[in-house]
């Protein structure tokens with residue numbers, strides 16, 4: 001059963017998402033890759049969290065573990081009060097389809113389906129008849145500015161347009177939790193702003209909980225909280241909206257006029273300088289699971 005008590009994390013109440021001591025290791029022995037090395041994350045319902053970090057720091061892995069698309073090697077992931085790590089594959093798929101929207105770094109659209117059919121897919125998988133749900137799919141595509149491309153296949157769309165179809169597909173079921181892996185990575189600044197506004201609306205209007213990976217400090221500044229990952233560790237946390245992104249005290253950089261976006265960019269620069277690899281193209285690091293498996 002899905003636990004609808006999505007209250008603030010605290011004694012006796014469940015967070016929308018709670019990850020405790022999550023590790024994810026690929027392979028064994030000396031060739032093992034440690035994607036996550038004991039990460040704790042707790043998100044309350046109706047919150048917007050950005051995840052930043054150098055390429056290879058574990059951001060996509062964190063998102064995929066949070067959404068039940070990948071299984072941690074150790075640790076606990078509770079989504080809506082349910083422990084994912086002990087769940088069978090079918091139960092996990094059911095829970096994900098009902099409650100989670102996922103935007104993949106590599107979009108993961110089905111190439112043989114039109115934009116409209118791709119957006120209809122999660123509704124069809126939930127057993128809702130396509131004919132009745134078509135207006136909802138069209139509205140979702142309209143919201144991302146693609147009302148005129150309903151019948152285009154992914155191969156006929158630009159990267160940014162495909163990214164927006166992927167976002168429409170993630171939002172169409174109005175899920176409680178939305179995980180978005182670089183949802184603005186292929187967009188121009190104006191379209192990126194529109195997409196961020198859509199995510200913000202899902203949080204403020206529908207009470208959704210958003211976990212978004214981004215490399216863009218301006219996108220991260222739209223979130224309530226920014227988490228920083230480095231080499232599989234959670235190393236920092238800022239709260240741009242409350243002003244705590246602005247360092248105070250000794251450093252003297254907390255002077256009025258310091259913008260959160262600059263503080264975030266500065267923090268990212270200091271992490272990227274610490275021996276991080278250069279950023280790869282979206283989707284290059286890890287192939288996402290096929291859409292028909294992941295939806």
Ligand SMILES: Nc1ncnc2c1ncn2[C@@H]1O[C@H](COP(=O)(O)OP(=O)(O)OP(=O)(O)O)[C@@H](O)[C@H]1O
Nearest residue numbers: 026033035054055056057058059060061280285286
């Ligand atoms: N299936 C896999 N097999 C082996 N290593 C993997 C696998 N998936 C991820 N990794 C490794 O885990 C680490 C974290 O990968 P992840 O994709 O989470 O990084 P990321 O922070 O999302 O990077 P990017 O910004 O480039 O997308 C990387 O070193 C990556 O190569």
Ligand SMILES: [Mg+2]
Nearest residue numbers: 059060105285
């Ligand atoms: Mg990634």
